[in-house]
Amino acid sequence: MLLHPEEQMKIIQKGAESIVDEKELMIKLEKSFKEQRPLTIKLGLDPSAPDIHIGHAVVLRKIKQMQDLGHHAVILIGDFTGRIGDPTGKAKGRTALSDEQVKENAITYTDQIFRVLDQEKTTVRFNSEWLSNMTFEEVIRLAASTSVARILERDDFQKRYHNQTPIGLHEFFYPLMQAQDSVELKADIELGGTDQTFNILMGRTLQKHVGMEKQIAIFMPLLEGLDGVEKMSKSLGNYIGVQEPAEVMFKKVMEVPDQLIIKYFELTTDVHPDDVQNIKNRLDHGENPRDIKLELAGHITALYHGKEGMNAGKHYFETAFQQRDIPDVIPEILVDLEKDLLADVIPQLIEARFVKSKSELVRLIRQNGVSLNQQKITAEELDRVVMNDDVLKIGKKRFVKFVK
């Protein structure tokens, strides 16, 4: 049932930033193939995480691909630290959660995760199961597996130490807990973003320390958001949520900057690496990125909403946005932005043949046929100040855009 190791390796490598280390992974894949025994793939998640977007889903997608190859996922909810909160009381939002809250968060969370993962091939575990039972003596033994200098190597700790920003001694335990989780789960592979490098490698160290085969670390790159610059994040508004409606999702993918098309194919779809290579070739040969982005939007929307959702998204996009998105069919009207009212610019609208007269415009408004930035307007709104990039629309095809 498992694919040949070389074939698996090709799929696993797609989009990965780095794998530590590939040779060891190959040995694990070969052994697993020979024994037809699935590998255990670990992903640790913080139960306080918010709604999942397709940036978060990069690691989940990779795991899904490995599930499709026959392997088994363990989602490790880090509830132990959640229950403790921030013992210094300094970190806001790290107040201790009750058992019920943790369970509740976990349910909301796994609901979203199973929009990506194969529930049949996934186990959900909570690390309080073993961490809360550890004695001081066991903690001491755990601590003895590493040195202070080693932990201080972690980028953020090093910066804080040198800037004299206090590091609570308890913080040194978080990488160790994550490592202990790998020991308990006998993880073969752990996935994470590149910001998790230190913590995941600590798992290898600890597994070796206790005489276990070392897990393979697969680091996935961080995904830039729709602005093409910043890491995808809800607070920056440059995200595509996995729970967003098909129409919104499709339209947002169409906003992905051209230079990120291939990266999105690699990190946010399950398209086979050979096919991604073909798409790259097509782009390199001058094919319109817009057409390829339509395929990308189709793939992504289908992943979360099925074929039907994908079609709905595409139809909506083509009818409501496609024309507006072609700049040369939108006449631009120069106005005194943030001073002119809509009523003031009617002469220009007539001149641009957008409407024949003021009375025609008022009539169309009353017939509910005019919208400003996709919102129908009433006649009172003619007294509204015109802003940059405001788009006025009549019917389905007549557009005009105000600029300075």
Added chain:
Amino acid sequence: MLLHPEEQMKIIQKGAESIVDEKELMIKLEKSFKEQRPLTIKLGLDPSAPDIHIGHAVVLRKIKQMQDLGHHAVILIGDFTGRIGDPTGKAKGRTALSDEQVKENAITYTDQIFRVLDQEKTTVRFNSEWLSNMTFEEVIRLAASTSVARILERDDFQKRYHNQTPIGLHEFFYPLMQAQDSVELKADIELGGTDQTFNILMGRTLQKHVGMEKQIAIFMPLLEGLDGVEKMSKSLGNYIGVQEPAEVMFKKVMEVPDQLIIKYFELTTDVHPDDVQNIKNRLDHGENPRDIKLELAGHITALYHGKEGMNAGKHYFETAFQQRDIPDVIPEILVDLEKDLLADVIPQLIEARFVKSKSELVRLIRQNGVSLNQQKITAEELDRVVMNDDVLKIGKKRFVKFVK
């Protein structure tokens, strides 16, 4: 029953290197005096410690003086770390001890302690009682009470960090455990050598952190040994053991260098500070240090062997060593050290009027009347090589010493 606080303070201050802080101690003494409630004085001891010498006993003596003032001592045996040993397996001699071994060591140890302390006013506790029951969550909370930078301030850690000598993360816990012991015992005062400064002050920090009144730290200086230079230690041979016979103890005190007489009065006897001041004045006025040292030897021997032991020690010293200790009554004989045999130097012995003839010497040896370095010798030992400072004795008063 408790003395007036000012009077107590005078006795507590005697010989102390520093008290953190004196004002707070005064408040504790006043409150204790008013309520006639004894203070709890903590001393932590490592169960792997060897035979106790009077250098170790400096802190015990101070505690005994406070017991005489009415206070209560708690001897805290750090068995928790003893049971763990060194988890890295690197530190030799820090192999894990069994419960039985720990108990056995504790008995040997307390036997010696009660040669100094008042058993009626002493409680012995083991820190495994609370430390072994701590959960990981409690350990995390304990760790959160301090910062990495704060712990790295400790002299030895700082040196090791800068020299890139690995510090196991578990080692960071030892000061915290000691601090936790102070919390559990509700210690009012903790004593220690100046090498314990960091760990004892950590107790103050943690007590404050949990909303408790801070303990007072009393640091006692480290005592130089009989060589007057190095810290007293068994391995250097410059020590006076608390279990040594009265005769040995008395004689060893007489070897204390003159410049340390006052320090020894302050740190190793219970002589009242006012009387120590008198002794200092006598020395300053030119009194023979030897006579004062006889008093010192008397005080110290009496502390461990009572008045009878003190008299025995003094008598033995005066008869067996006093003459020998006066260099001008011991004729020195120049020999070719480590080459000449005892038999070879008989001509010199005759010349020095030590014996009249070889036959007289052999006769005296056969009568069991000749000793070399306090050991009776037989005629065969005339074939022994002569070493530097060998002292040959006939009867009780005839001495000769070999030198190069």
